[in-house]
Amino acid sequence: KILVIGACGQIGTELVSALKAKHGDEAVLAADVRLLDDVPFALRPYVRLNVLDRTELRGLALKEKIGTVYHLVAMLSATGEKQPLAAWDLNMQGLLNVLEIAKSDRIRVFWPSSIAVFGPASPVSFCPQHAVTEPATVYGISKVAGELWCKYYHDQYGVDVRSIRYPGLISYTAQPGGGTTDYAVDIFHQALKHKRYQCYLKSDTTLPMMYMPDAIRATLELMDAPADRLTVRTGYNLHALSFTPDELAREIQSHIPEFKITYQPDYRQQIADSWPSSVNDRDARLDWGWQRQFDLHAMVADMLSHLK
Numbered sequence: 001k002i003l004v005i006g007a008c009g010q011i012g013t014e015l016v017s018a019l020k021a022k023h024g025d026e027a028v029l030a031a032d033v034r035l036l037d038d039v040p041f042a043l044r045p046y047v048r049l050n051v052l053d054r055t056e057l058r059g060l061a062l063k064e065k066i067g068t069v070y071h072l073v074a075m076l077s078a079t080g081e082k083q084p085l086a087a088w089d090l091n092m093q094g095l096l097n098v099l100e101i102a103k104s105d106r107i108r109v110f111w112p113s114s115i116a117v118f119g120p121a122s123p124v125s126f127c128p129q130h131a132v133t134e135p136a137t138v139y140g141i142s143k144v145a146g147e148l149w150c151k152y153y154h155d156q157y158g159v160d161v162r163s164i165r166y167p168g169l170i171s172y173t174a175q176p177g178g179g180t181t182d183y184a185v186d187i188f189h190q191a192l193k194h195k196r197y198q199c200y201l202k203s204d205t206t207l208p209m210m211y212m213p214d215a216i217r218a219t220l221e222l223m224d225a226p227a228d229r230l231t232v233r234t235g236y237n238l239h240a241l242s243f244t245p246d247e248l249a250r251e252i253q254s255h256i257p258e259f260k261i262t263y264q265p266d267y268r269q270q271i272a273d274s275w276p277s278s279v280n281d282r283d284a285r286l287d288w289g290w291q292r293q294f295d296l297h298a299m300v301a302d303m304l305s306h307l308k
């Protein structure tokens with residue numbers, strides 16, 4: 001059986017439905033900290049789980065005969081800067097608990113990393129897979145440390161843990177919480193409701209992004225790849241889109257001509273400025289045939305068609 005921890009989040013919501021479509025409804029158990037009554041039916045069967053309680057986690061994994069864990073729990077970049085030690089505890093202890101049961105109970109693991117592992121010392125364009133990672137956020141620090149722990153558990157204990165450095169993810173189902181790239185989701189809701197949006201990043205801030213259907217497909221493709229094809233056990237760079245708020249706004253205006261965007265940069269501008277504008281994903285393409293499908297034009301059309 002598959003356990004998705006952090007199932008109520010932006011990635012988890014979509015991953016649960018994709019895994020159910022692939023393996024059957026009863027093959028996927030969704031878990032998060034929320035009470036069952038606050039969880040949509042689509043996420044059931046659901047169990048309330050505190051991933052920081054290793055005994056509770058191990059008991060559940062053994063009882064439910066879990067063979068694969070998708071561990072998606074994290075505090076994202078913007079929230080993490082407001083509560084650094086809480087972000088470190090949640091992001092790191094949660095992952096270590098999952099890696100420990102993966103080691104003791106032969107469980108496979110997927111864990112999301114992020115382009116946030118890169119920092120001001122990393123190349124800005126087509127940042128290579130093995131470029132220097134000196135992240136300027138607690139979230140990025142936890143992702144670099146998490147990647148190294150994943151590689152350690154793979155190399156030392158043979159744990160089959162796999163990871164992707166997601167760019168900013170755009171989806172119309174669950175909204176993201178506390179990320180720096182969240183503007184690229186909120187702008188669609190504001191454009192449709194109010195025909196205007198005040199962006200907290202500067203108009204020319206280029207960031208790596210990806211439409212959620214591409215991110216979910218990449219995750220399943222990576223998890224299905226033969227282990228001996230994989231040369232990266234930290235986190236795979238993945239490239240799909242790179243755009244600025246201005247470019248996104250113009251694409252939305254081609255659908256909603258009266259849409260207006262204004263700019264009021266806040267503390268998230270410094271986080272965005274520390275990240276590359278694009279990454280080099282040659283290892284993902286060579287090792288497991290990664291290929292983006294949605295370009296900016298297709299993503300905007302699909303987002304608006306689902307949110308209208």
Ligand code: VAH
Nearest residue numbers: 076077114167179180181
């Ligand atoms: C964030 N959405 O903004 C996440 C992601 C690359 C960005 O890690 O923090």
